[in-house]
Amino acid sequence: MKHKSKHFDVIVVGAGHAGVESVHAAVKLKQRVALVTLDPASLGRMSCNPAIGGIAKGQLVRELDVFGGLMPLISDVSGVQFKLLNLSKGRAVWSPRAQIDKRVYERSAQKALLFHSRLKIFRDEVINVLLIKNKISGVLLRTGQAIHAPTVVLTCGTFLGGLVHIGEQKIQAGRMGEHRAEGITEALESLGIRSGRLKTGTPPRLLRASINWDKTNAVFGDTNPIPFSYSTINFSPPNLPCYHIKTNPECHGVIQKNLFKSPMYSGDITGVGPRYCPSIEDKIHRFVDKESHLLYLEPEWTGSDQIYVNGFSTSLPEKIQLIALREIPALKNVEFLRPGYAIEYSFFPPAQLKSSLESKHIQGLFFAGQINGTSGYEEAAAQGLIAGVNASMYNKNQEPLVLGRDEAYIGVLIDDLITKDTSEPYRMFTSRAEFRLLLRYSNADMRLLEKANRFNLITNRLYDTLHKKLKLTNHTIGGLNGSLSQEEIFNILPQLKTKKPPHPAPAKRFLKRPEVSISSIPKRFFTELNNKDINPLWVREIFLEVETQIKYEGYILRQLKQVERMAKQEHVSIPHDIEYSKINTLSKEAREKLQFVRPETLGQAFRVSGVTPADISVLSVLIYK
Amino acid sequence: MNTPADTIVAPATPFGFGGISVVRLSGPFSEKIVYTITSLPNGKKPLFKPRQSTHTLLVEKNGATFDDGLITFFKSPSSYTGEDSFEISCHGNPTIVQKIIDRCCEEGARMAEPGEFTRRSFINGKIDLLQAESVSSLIYSKSCEGASLNHKILQGKLSKKIIEIKEKIITLLIMVEFELDFSEEDLQPDLRKNLLSKIKPILSEIEKLLSTRKEGRLLTEGALVVITGKPNVGKSTLLNSLTETDRAITSPIPGTTRDSIEVSLLLFGVPVRFCDTAGIRKGAVDVEQEGIRRTKILTQKADLVLCLYEYKKNHTNKQKPVDLRQEIHIINKTDLIMPGELKNLKKLLPNYVFISAKKKDGLNILKRKIKDLLGISSSLSNTFSLTTARQRIALEDTCNCLAAGIKLLQDNNFSCELLSFELCSALDSIDSLLGTTAPNEIINRVFSSFCVGK
């Protein structure tokens, strides 16, 4: 399709991970999309560490996959080491993670999108938004041209108004070496949208040849890896190692001595940094007792000269960084390709958004990704997908795609964003999900398949096969109601032999015992799983889900009860004309916060930070009146 | 202020009998209503001043006096509910209390819903949630109704204790969540031992708190004391003597009492409900049998059972006391026993109390024993204790979750996430008493307690 005019259905601004998923979702929903980016060659670039997934993030990626996201597919293609994390801690927190070849990743993303017939790319920068009353109608580009669409998705958040700090040195920049996004912040502020500042750090990049690899610890991934995407078949990715090294007291000493040179301590940086990803100077300052911190050396792509030092993000002067690292035996002669640095940037507190990610102020304007104060590729991608879908739904005049906290990590993510104060970059954790036991990576299909289908985000073929997979899972669970013979019971639990002989009993009951695993249940219960039609990669997951659903049955039921309890107030909508400032029985803080956030439901109000249960009861009494 | 338009009335003291009962009235029309139902002894209408008590007569619509009482006026906003309110103290008799409520309703008040005073107080910003207990309890809890000042202080102490426990659970949860979200290595070797050593004391602390429930209940609901024994041993006579009434019919014919009769009495400041029952014997006819069935249920509910026996010549100590903490064994009709024989008997049966219900002999000794066994002590009002069933249920749930957590920790296939679930559930139950802990509160605490991040 040729775009003769400058009129589109959706304009996506920014081609990071949020932008990519937005575009991908919107074109899939048959929207004509304009993508505005300064550098199409950096579409889908992994700007920070070369990994996708990890604890809680792996679950996000799986969920994206059910909704037809791009990230899971290209991660499977570009992964060089796959690992399921948290194996010893319980199956709901098992989290897939992959070490990625950055180059392959961005190439795959570009291949998937750049030449899409419904997409037109503008190599330009947005400097303002165009409005008709309080509805968006397009954007104004730096080159002077205007493009038009009823919806705009802003994902241009990679270091908006970025200010880089290396020691006392300050550089105005986006990512190091990249152009800095400007203009849009002031334009949005003038429309009454509030902005804030955040801070994050990145570690230095080392020259591969300058590292003494003999003094590092090679760590490999799983030998029997699982892919992120349900669509991936014939999965046999490489298994390249990462390398561990440890900091030591000498290294700490150097940092301690030079703390005052860090802009974080000199007061030069005012933005708030993420506490979950502290700089090395933070770690050493706050946890004096720890003699050593683990660092990971991660190659950024296959054959890369550039090594990422995960765990050593810092804004100390370059020289100090170097001296400190050279105290570590493996890095005795290390050379930098690029020092670590801290970066301050602007964002728009997402409490100003609806659960569809649409602005509460301006109709048709959506926000996704780092611009909302999140960190991480996966968090950005998840929002990008939701914003892309919902911009399309907006155009089609249909209900938006909104996921519940009990349905998906994506739901938790967005609900947190729109109700909580963002005082530091937001990253996903499993403990943010109060219904964690329900949100397993292994049941993402079960949780989300129907919704994905309803929103036309999944191909019919994948839907059908996943549907079959779920039926098979349920069927297998049902089959385990069948009884085990006395002999079979003895085989599983030989210790029972000494006691009086057990009666034949349902296999399920034995599987519930902590010491019995599904592999010890007789094969005859699983004959259906030998079916040639199912993806062999799935069989393992069916086993896992069957086992989990049986072993966790009691817990799952209890968790569902909690969901039910939450649901009672969750969907009670709050009249949008409510004047919080006039309800003087609300606490002062609640009045201010609620007035700013203007939650859509009582459930959301409950989670607004600073709002106490007492405030909620006042609200509910008023609403029910 | 969100002042509801109507005026509500309800009894503020839980018991019909015993010295004084209080009726509470709150709302914009309360002054007008009280004005209408009272009159001064000299026939004039009284004038109520805030925070002052006025002695008045309580009068019917036609002007006839039905009782007298002490009336205290609390002017808005300096009242419990924040509205104009009155407290009417009258004689402790349920009929009178009902009469006052009826009169108020005749004049335009309406009977308060359970918890409505507290809800109004809360909406008007007079109390915070901790005092009002949790959101849902606003609707169900009665404990704030008619709470004396003393009672409120007790509540505050209790909250403090529960907050302490909650803090301890959160500390555990932080360790567990750190393990789940940040530590990519295997479980720290000491974690289990460490957690176990911390979780056990919390459990016993809650168990201790749960045991105070009995005292708390005594103060608010009163104790139930049931009198049992074979027909004709003098149960009904004892009830009448103890309560100085003649509510129960007595007769020399065995099987006189067919159904239980209850009489309340203030015993050393604690309301006690004494309950007479149908005597249990073999071969009883149908009606009696039903009475006997009820007796059995009653004794199970009782805080204390008075087992009454009649002296027979060669009385053997056949009926071994089952649980001396919940039963008092009594030999009645001592007036029929020869003094010498009685002396022997007392030596023979040292755990028994000897009385004559008819002659009111030995009743004071019995009353003191009842007091001791019910745990009524002068220090009772100085300790904090659980008062409502909701508090008990919440803490029992907490206990169950912690116990399940301990079981998980002792299992070889220990699962950190399930432990987290049990701890979160424990926290949930506690939160139903205190207000909610947001999941992000925990994660924020993890950040500040551990060195997280690679």
Ligand SMILES: Nc1nc2c(ncn2[C@@H]2O[C@H](COP(=O)(O)OP(=O)(O)OP(=O)(O)O)[C@@H](O)[C@H]2O)c(=O)[nH]1
């Ligand atoms: N001499 C004497 N007679 C008593 C005493 N207590 C009760 N009696 C008499 O014993 C008879 C039975 O007394 P009740 O109080 O009706 O006995 P009860 O245990 O309630 O009997 P049921 O209701 O039939 O089970 C009555 O005639 C009482 O007057 C006592 O202390 N001394």
Ligand SMILES: [Mg+2]
């Ligand atoms: Mg009787």
